[in-house]
Structure formats: structure tokens, C-alpha cells
Amino acid sequence: MIEFDNVSKTYQNKWPALVNVSFKVEKGEFVFITGPTGAGKTTILKLIYAEELPTTGKVIVNNKNISLIKKKELPFYRRNIGIIFQDFKLLYDRTVYENLEFVLKAIDIKGDEIREKIIRTLTRLGLAHKKDCYPYQLSGGEQQKVAIARALVKDPEIILADEPTGNIDEEASKEIINIFKEINLMGTTVIMATHHSELPQLLKKRRLHIISGRIAYD
Ligand SMILES: Nc1ncnc2c1ncn2[C@@H]1O[C@H](COP(=O)(O)OP(=O)(O)OP(=O)(O)O)[C@@H](O)[C@H]1O
Ligand SMILES: [Mg+2]
Numbered sequence: 001m002i003e004f005d006n007v008s009k010t011y012q013n014k015w016p017a018l019v020n021v022s023f024k025v026e027k028g029e030f031v032f033i034t035g036p037t038g039a040g041k042t043t044i045l046k047l048i049y050a051e052e053l054p055t056t057g058k059v060i061v062n063n064k065n066i067s068l069i070k071k072k073e074l075p076f077y078r079r080n081i082g083i084i085f086q087d088f089k090l091l092y093d094r095t096v097y098e099n100l101e102f103v104l105k106a107i108d109i110k111g112d113e114i115r116e117k118i119i120r121t122l123t124r125l126g127l128a129h130k131k132d133c134y135p136y137q138l139s140g141g142e143q144q145k146v147a148i149a150r151a152l153v154k155d156p157e158i159i160l161a162d163e164p165t166g167n168i169d170e171e172a173s174k175e176i177i178n179i180f181k182e183i184n185l186m187g188t189t190v191i192m193a194t195h196h197s198e199l200p201q202l203l204k205k206r207r208l209h210i211i212s213g214r215i216a217y218d
Helices: 041-048 071-078 096-106 111-124 140-152 170-185 199-203
Strands: 002-010 016-025 030-034 056-061 081-084 158-162 189-194 206-211 214-217
Touching: 002 041, 016 041, 016 056, 016 214, 030 041, 030 170, 030 199, 041 056, 041 158, 041 189, 041 206, 071 081, 081 140, 096 111, 096 140, 111 140, 140 158, 140 170, 158 170, 170 189, 170 199, 199 206
Parallel strands: 030 189, 030 206, 081 158, 158 189
Antiparallel strands: 002 016, 002 056, 206 214
16 A cells, blocks of 8 residues: 655655665554654655655655655645654644644534543543643653654544654553554554664564665664
């Protein structure tokens, strides 16, 4: 369902962030992307989300070459992808509830279903009591959970999680990892970039290890 075919990515024609990267991820897989800072983990996720395009090579998602997606088709393409950005990218002038509502309205979900989906997702993450708070009224870990809730609320086929446990304590991390495990068991493909190199082994999951933009092992 996701295929990188000899992908290289060079930002602003300078330093190559990815070099000849090829791999495939099947529907329903749970894959960790590990590697040191600057290795290219976030770049891989941005390519899948079509936020960046490869400099050479092909990124194919659900049989679509992302380089051929027209700008106006991007929202439709992204409907099925939930992404948790490393820096959250929450809407800071909207409440937690409104941040999630924004996502659902953008994909034409209406009325009671909006409320039901939001409350269900916030409850699952233990955030229901914060629904009327603005992001700046939340701790870093709570903001991270909002970012996760926002990715999950639309029940996507693919979840891209960039360091989703970067700002939370060990207990909360376990809780978050368990939620991703559950979602994966329901059939969602999960791709998670992390510095926590022990996680793949702990969860007995596939690991793509990236060093300086190349796959060191798969
Ligand atoms: N928008 C950008 N413009 C220019 N260079 C960039 C950009 N984004 C990333 N890079 C460069 O590409 C390389 C890979 O970055 P990337 O963010 O993918 O690494 P990462 O593995 O996610 O790192 P980290 O663990 O710190 O999050 C780095 O050298 C980085 O400086
Ligand atoms: Mg990163």
C-alpha cells in the first residue's frame, strides 16, 4: 500500500536528506522508523503525506504516485491519512474540541456524528475534561495527546506518527503506545518515527533504521 521506489530527497538542492531509499509497507503493518537526529525520519513521513515531493524516485501510496497528485486533490488524498507532527501544528486560536472539529468538517462529516467522534476520541485519550481549553492552557504532553486525537478522530487507514511519545512521561507513553497497538489491531497501518530504539523490539515490530538518509537495516 506504501512503496518507496529508489527515493532521494534533497532540500533546496543542498544536503541530501534521503538517498536511494526503497521499501514497502503492507496494509495493516506496524513499522517503526528509527535513527539519529537528522537521519531523515520526518522526511519519510512528509513524503507519504505528500507534504514534500521526492527529488528523484517514486512514492506510491494506494497505487497513486504522490508526485502526480494535483494540488486540489490533496485534501481528498489526505482524508485517509492521520498525521501527528513532531511539532504538533495545533490551531492555537481554537479549543481542543474545535481543533478536532476542524478536521472532521474538512472531510464533510456533519452534525451529531462530529460530536460523537470527538467525544469518543478525547475520552479514549483521557482528554474529555480539557475539551474547552486552548492549546496554550495545556501542558506539552497534553498538547501531544491533542495532536494524537486529531489524527485519530477521522478513523484513517494510515497513521503517521512523528515522535508521538516525545513529550510525555513513561506511564503516558505506554498508554499512547497501547492505543496505537489497538488501532493497528483494528487494521490501521501505523508508521511511527521515534528516537526510542528499544520500542520495535519491545513490541516485536518491524523497524526501518535510517542513518544519514539511507536504510541501515530493515
Ligand atoms: N524543510 C527543510 N529544509 C531544508 N533542510 C531540511 C528541511 N527539513 C529537513 N531538512 C534536513 O534534512 C535532514 C533530515 O531531516 P529530518 O527532519 O527528516 O530528520 P529526522 O530523522 O526526523 O530528525 P529528528 O530525529 O531530529 O526529528 C536534516 O539534515 C535536516 O536538516
Ligand atoms: Mg524528525
